[in-house]
Amino acid sequence: MTSTALDGIPPVWFTVPDGFHSLPLAATAEERATLADEFVRELFPRGDDALWAATAPYYAGMGELMGSCGHEYSALGLFARDEGGVAHCAFNVGAVESGHPSVEAAATGIREILVRDATNDVRWLDLPCGPAVSSVSLREFTVPAELAGSGQETKLRAGQIQVHVPFPTGPYIGVFTLDTASMDYWGEFCEMTAIVLQTVSFLPPQEEEG
Incomplete structure (x- = not known):
């Protein structure tokens, strides 16, 4: 398990399970590299070394993109299926400013x-940290034939879990988002989220334990 604290906003901590790989979000190109x-x-x-050198710039660019979208934390989740293959998801956490007078008022408005x-x-x-609001949506997309591996137009289903958590420590609302097209693993992703x-x-782990 990996415990994560976000920077640039009032502190918030959360834990993600093994299988999540944090993308390289950083302020400078050198740090991202x-x-x-x-x-x-x-x-x-x-x-x-050849594989790592070839793929690192791609993920550095992805980290720059995720950071520019306002994400404070971004990760890829990769999980082996018992029947073979890999279930995958994207997990992002960001924060938006809000002038809410209380966390309850913020959650009600959302x-x-x-x-x-x-x-x-x-x-x-x-x-345990306070009120929040979840929004779950399922979508179907059409993948053009030229982009589909089969060479034929394909329907793709994808799911999104998004949870809005008002900060009690500052004028922000945390937004936790999981996206996946591995719909046969949907139940597991819901439980994981x-x-x-x-x-x-919103308290440091040592204070919470005390």
Whole structure:
């Protein structure tokens, strides 16, 4: 398990399970390059210098893109299936500014906005860190024939879990998002997200334990 604290916003901690690989988010290109080199060695432990050197710039660029989108944390989740193959997801955490007078008012306002979209399954959550609102949506996309591996137009289903967690320590709302096209692993991803959310805290771990 990896415990993560975000920078640039009031502190928030959460824990992600093994299988999540943190993308190289950093302020400078030099830092991203260093983190990307570490990332590919972790992602491809059986690789070699040629593979790592070829793939690191791609993930450095992806880290720059995720950072420019406002993500404070971004990771790829890769999990071996019992029947073979790999289930994958993207997990991102960001924060948006909010002038909410209380976490309850913020969560109520978010829920009122999200329920306007009938395609969202919106629910109120009482987490150990306070109130939150989850929104689950399933989408179907058409992959053009020229981009599909089969050479034929293909329908692709994807799911998204997004949870809005108001900060009690500052004018921000944390946004935790998991996206996946591995829909046969959807139940496991839902359970995994629920477990991560139970670990969200606005107190340092040592203070929480005390």
